[in-house]
Amino acid sequence: MGSNISERLERIRKLIKSLQDKTYSQGEVLAFIVYGSFSEASDHKPTEYSDVDLEIVVKDENCKDYLNNFRSWFESNFEPVLIETSVGYLEKIFVTNDFVDLQFHITPLSDFDRIENRAINYFPNGYTLSFDKTSLLDNKIKASIKPKQQKTSQQKFDEINNAFWYFVLGIPPYFERKEYWFAAAGYWAWLYVALCKLLRVYYKKEVEYNPMKHIEQALDNDVIERIQPLRNLETVDEMKHKMNMLIDIFSEYTHxxxxxxxxxxxxxIEEKVKNRIKSILS
Incomplete structure (x- = not known):
């Protein structure tokens, strides 16, 4: 198993290097940036499930065409795409046939004129600037990373406490209107974020972004066991059952x-993804 994971991570690293080399040869591409666990600056080591966050900086006048033609360029130079989707500002997400999750931020150079206004700003978390033909971006990025504002314990508590009770106060209308889906999927997520923030402050395990991420590794098992039912509103077996039910209903109505x-x-897509996850959900 370990050798398979090592081989997969090496395959992903080679793909990133090939993308870097190919984009460097394109005249319209000005820079290539690696974020997340595959960045040399990341505190987290990648796993077999890690996605790949990449940014390709393009000349403003070429950005729209580059984005529109990106999939055909990728497939002609690398490999077929199994799934293409987008999530918010992430306009190009590709999943390969062996389930490598590539998340491309394709941005115009002018995005770096006001980095603080960008839709994405991963720079404080670490990044690798693989190449920069302008020789300007690294200085701009470093200048944009502001020192963290130190808050007192009282300020942290007041912020978390007020947010938590504000969202608790917002739940009754959805129950009254029998909009249970939104109450669970929306408000519950915000409440859980507030709880995770509070726990991290108490146990001195604070993070800058997303207090839910990696919380199982940050806190002791007895704490995790206590909040586990809250996180899923169900046991692990119930969650697997409901996930299988959701997939079955989605598939039924698709057909x-x-x-x-x-x-x-x-x-x-359906067959490959179901085969990929069947051992996890069984």
Whole structure:
């Protein structure tokens, strides 16, 4: 198992290096940045499930065309894409046939004129500037990283406490209107963030972003066991059961819609993803 993971991580690192080399040869590309666990500056080591956060900085006048043609360029130079999607400002997310999750930020150079206004700003968490043809970006990035403002214990507590009770106060209308889905999926997530912040402050395990991430490694097992039912609103077995149920219902209505509207459908994504996760959800 260990050798398989090592091989997979090496495969991903080689892909990142190839992307870096190929983009360097493109005249419209000005810089290439690696974020997250695959960055040399990251505190976290990548795992077999780690996604790959990359930014490609393009000349302003070429950015739109580059974004539109990016998938065809990627597939002709590297490999087929199994899944292409987008999430908010992440306009190009590719998943390969062996489930490498590549998240591309394709941005114009002018984004770096006011870094503090960018939709993404991962720089305080660490980054690797693989190349910069302008020789200007690293100084701009470093100048944008402001020293963390130190807060007193009282300030931290007041901020967390007020946010928590504010969101608790917001729940009743959704129960009254029987909008349980939003109450659980939306407000519950905010409340859990507040709880995780409070626990991290108490146990002196604070982080700058996303207090839920890696909390299982940050806190003692007895604390994690206590909050586990809150996190999922269910046991692990119940969560697996509900995830399988969700997948089955989604799949059922996908096929009903295909038949109803006479749509084209390639079952490859569904089959491959189900096969990938079946051992986890069984």
């Amino acid at each position: 009903k819609l295909i038949k109803q509207e006479a749509l084209d459908y390639n079952p490859e």
